[in-house]
Amino acid sequence: MKRILVTGGAGFIGSHLCERLLKEGNEVICLDNYFTGSKQNILHLIDNPYFELVRHDVTEPYFAEVDKIYNLACPASPIHYQFNPIKTIKTSVMGAINMLGLAKRVNAKILQASTSEVYGDPLIHPQIESYWGNVNPIGIRSCYDEGKRCAETLFMDYHSQNNVNIKIIRIFNTYGPNMNPNDGRVVSNFIMQALKGEDITIFGDGKQTRSFQYVDDLVEGMTRMMKTKKDFIGPVNIGNPIEFSMLELAENILNITGSKSKLIFNPLPQDDPKQRQPDISLAYNKLDSWKPVVELHEGLTKTIKYFNGLTNIR
Ligand code: NAD
Ligand code: UDP
DSSP, X not given: OOEEEEETTTSHHHHHHHHHHXXXXXXXXXXXXXXXXXXXXXXXXXXXXXXXXXXXXXXXXXXXXXXXXXXXXXXXXXXXXXXSHHHHHHHXXXXXXXXXXXXXXXXXXXXXXXXXXXXXXXXSSSBOTTOOOBOOTTSTTHHHHHHHHHXXXXXXHHHHHHOOOEEEEEEOOEEOTTOOTTSOOHHHHHHHHHHHTOOEEEETTSOOEXXXXXXXXXXXXXXXXXXXXXXXXXXXXXXXXXXXXXXXXXXHHHHHHTOOOOEEEEOOOTTOOSOOOBOOHHHHHHTTTOOOOOOHHHHHHHHHHHHHHOTTOO
């Protein structure tokens, strides 16, 4: 039995990861400061004797004897990470330093949840891991993008200087149950608006694209990455390469919900990437032929069912 620390474990992705790791027979320490996460997401795990909950902020050092660390703590939606940008960059940078320091001291393997945002508004398409990105260092997304880029640098330097056993994954837009309904991200926004019969807020002309991955596919890729041999550290893209425009996403959600909501067009936020699609050949080659298996329609149907079940929806 391995003891595994999941920072940001009460968040959307973290809660699915904790559940999966417990199912695999591990002991899990879920660390969170509940900025965007919620105890609701992990309520069903609390009675498990191998599950431990710790209220802690990763910007402060933390010590525990663990075998593996998944470092997910960081707000991920633009609304939340722009709420307190200094805190966001501190979370990524100081959080990485604290968790890498812990990994070094206890000789744990550590995985960083990095992001497709390190590619910024990409000038090559689809994005491959060797692309250095097109990121504005002083814009409204910089606290997140540059924080995550710096965290990658720290991971690589702890690896080369201190031989820490690291793994870096770059996650592309992921959705599914346990997303915060007030998260502000496009999938949760459109679903909540459709279910409430409110206008669907398309930013810009809606022709910008994203590639949406269902959370189960991500958790599968993440756990496979953690199990790779020491010499494969990444970074590796984990995402679904099928690309959709925001207009197509809205159309899909309206069809599945049967909602009569109308589309309205709001201004496009500053530095909003125009397109995003992962090249997943590295993940396929290195992670036992990993590729996403949940199609958008199936994933959206499950996610809509989850949001429909929330008591505070109407
Ligand atoms: P989320 O906001 O639901 O989860 C983040 C969790 O981290 C929350 O539980 C939050 O309370 C916690 N947290 C935030 N700051 C903290 C701090 N200082 N100390 C301790 N805990 C803190 O977001 P998510 O979508 O589950 O994202 C999880 C990770 O995956 C993040 O690191 C994010 O950058 C990365 N990621 C997510 C996506 C996506 O599409 N969901 C894409 C790329 C990368
Ligand atoms: N978006 C939108 N309406 C919304 C929320 C987001 O059209 O209510 C757009 C946003 O401008 C972006 C895309 O959807 O082009 C994805 O946004 P999200 O915040 O989910 O993720 P990110 O921009 O970080 O990929």
